């Protein structure tokens with residue numbers, strides 16, 4: 337008997353305020369045309385003053401629980417992928433645990449920046465297949481607007497806020513690649529590249545800091561590393577790119593999404609794309625795209641999905657799952 341971590345529910349939450357590209361034209365020397373053509377982004381959501389990352393995550397988790405037909409106390413563990421926790425501690429995960437009224441189990445954060453959801457899913461899968469948890473709520477929640485330097489046109493136009501969540505449940509599988517649930521994962525990091533994408537604040541400065549990125553350098557690494565990790569994950573599951581029904585990629589830049597799909601020889605009509613509406617929401621982008629992809633009717637039970645993401649660290653990875 338093989339235990340699989342199967343998706344039982346999915347949901348998301350986006351803050352009300354929608355910010356079109358044109359708003360940045362008054363802030364920095366940029367244009368809607370530049371942002372669209374270089375990144376594919378048309379708009380993004382920004383959290384309201386006073387709204388927290390835990391608030392966003394709690395709303396997404398409630399939606400995923402409702403989709404799963406479960407309540408918070410049916411859950412054994414919460415893992416939150418975030419780089420924008422509201423406080424240094426406690427974790428965003430324990431705040432969401434409280435927000436959901438969940439008084440059992442355990443909760444913790446995972447920090448792997450834009451690749452965070454792949455790392456969180458891998459941890460959740462490990463808890464489930466090792467029998468330490470039956471049901472895990474995996475959340476990506478971010479308020480990247482609070483890390484922006486509003487004078488830096490190379491970064492401030494790219495990011496957005498939001499949250500997405502999955503409920504994973506232990507189910508018996510056959511051990512074959514036809515099982516539903518997570519079939520394989522592949523994680524990577526290389527700290528030699530820590531200076532091309534980072535936030536210049538933290539305990540060492542006593543400030544929250546601002547996001548700094550050498551966009552061209554990150555771009556240079558992205559397509560190759562994403563295609564490689566996706567292929568490795570597929571290979572571990574005994575599958576190949578020809579078996580993929582949907583790529584659900586991290587949504588940083590449409591040119592990276594298209595380049596990765598091309599390298600994998602998967603056509604763009606098999607890719608869930610939300611970057612135009614959300615911008616780059618870091619660890620929230622994959623669960624947001626899964627939730628939107630399901631709502632659009634793109635993702636159907638039994639579909640083979642590969643998710644892939646790269647971000648600060650550099651850290652990158654992929655997860656293969658059958659919906």
Ligand code: UT7
Pocket residue numbers: 365366367370371374375450489490491493550551552553554555558588589592616618646647648
């Ligand atoms: O999720 C974490 C991972 N992050 C990413 O995946 C981001 C990866 N990088 C990218 O997506 C792209 O590199 C960017 C969208 C950030 C930039 O696109 P690019 O095609 O690499 O542009 P560039 O950085 O080479 O800049 C081209 C020009 C520069 O001007 P010069 O030096 O050629 O005169 C920039 O100063 O565009 C300029 N530029 C802008 N112009 C108008 C940079 N930002 C802007 C802007 N508006 N907002």
